[in-house]
Amino acid sequence: MAINRYLGDRYDPNSRFTMGMLWPGEKGWTEAGERRVLCGLQLPGADNQQQLFRGKVAEQDQSKVWPAGTCLGIDSTTNLPTELPVDCDKAHAMEITGTVSLAEQFPGSVPPEPDQDAFIKDNCTRLTNDYMGNPDGFRATTLTLSYNTITLPSWTAGSRQVSCNIGSTLGNGAWSTLVNSAKSGQLLINGQPPVPPPDIPADRLNMPPIPLSTTPAPTQQPTQTQQPTYTQQPTYTQQPTRTQQPTQQTTQQPTRTSTPPTSSGAPSPPTSRVSPS
Template structure:
């Protein structure tokens, strides 16, 4: 694209250059966060990864907040336009490491860093936002354009050959502010790139539709962590820097299931067992439990399988318990630090306790349970009946007693007991005496009504004998 000079001149809106020429480094920007440096960016539509290409315009706080950019002369601008004019769907672009201004179209069978899905000409858009005199779009607006245009462009380009869960990211490449202002460049390129370490792009060979898009990395790769969300970034970083996961290997499910994607449960069991073995081999002679980390793996969905993704990555890490991930420093095979502290291994457990045989359960006699249930039901019924009987035998003030009166068998000089019921704590309510309804009669404070059929009188006791004589007191001697 452009042969950027070693000390690029700051570009101002009026076309004048500042007296000083601070050296600035080209790079790749992630997550659309602005910095005071000028970088070549490639904006990613998925996940908010923003990377812009060739020339970038970013606020320069060192220049009082004014826009700064690269200046390479008219010859360089013609090369920019030539590359963008000839890059069409299916073209592959490559550039030297950290020098995206030197991008050129290459054969896709060789190493490249960007595959074009579709060229978007902003001149065809209505309105004046992209007109000849319009100001260049801000990085936030470019990211919005990428999300609006590039996602659908990649879907049209790859169809069902694109794995949305794979390692390639949907991106947008643009020529930058200088080409926008001075040469009227309005073409942007939607495509795919492979994020790499230090916000750079990894080189890959072949068309995306023809390669395995599985999100796998070599064993020993550490994946970064977003400090704002404590989530893995899926971007390789140096293991000495903060990271969330350490890759221990990969599992190729196509070797086990050549006929097609297996069911989720079967797939999960196979991946878990295989990843455990791969991790043990990676950590040997260490044991995973001594690192206090957890085995992390995923499964493959049907759309990913149909797109050609047949591998899953095995990793180790640990969560915080609130949905976030712990921050790791250094490799698990070295001086590992978890959230700033070394891991505390759990006490060793003898092998015989780890592999204890299963204890068989005694057979369950269902017939006994049914009989027991019937017995329990009978006992419950009896208890209920007894409770009802007890409640009916309990008498509160104003209620009739259900207990029959006992007849005395001893002689008594008292008057015979009149027939009828004996009432405790007063007479019963007016509507019931015992179990028989009471007909209308005199008020309750009067004598009780006569019974319909009076009972036989009680037998009379023996006649009283003569009174005993009273003896006078004996004389005192």
């Protein structure tokens, strides 16, 4: 409440700054009867230590970003990121590979989420590949790239940046526990080294273009000219019992299904967004 009043529309609910309180201490509380508590904003750092910063929070970009190479901790009970920096050789949920600024690309009001997503994805992919040295280096870790888009309240507060993160999510929404940097070559995922996927054959990377057929496709027969088929025999309602009044026997109309038209084409091959804002 006090933070909202202090910052007004400059309050970012997803800010990198968090609320903190100063109280008079046990002696002041019990002996002096001091009951005032001061509310403030702080910047969490590694090992639960607060970082120094200059200027007023209301005058800063409050985007929740960290320098590339920062690892963010994981809660061992929930397997969710703590968003607190830790040493990468300790258990963590994700590693930061870069920061994307939307300020130049979108100088006006908050852009639609699809526009943000496309812009952030392209830039995070590039930054992650650069961070890892090459695309194959990132691919070999089996980790996944994630990021968040910027919401309207955050945009109104002046936040314009997002972090690019790599990690490994589980099927239940939790995160895998990582140890060591993804760049170290000694990465462990839930205690095990990653198993790189097989290399893509060179001939599949440079597939020749498929020529388009000039032969006209066969004309499909109109549906109404097809002969109907029956998938089941007509069924009848249950005969009335002796204790019930007789009911008129009715029959269910047979279900008609059209024979699916054949196609000369082959079936299409199957085709296949981290943040948390």
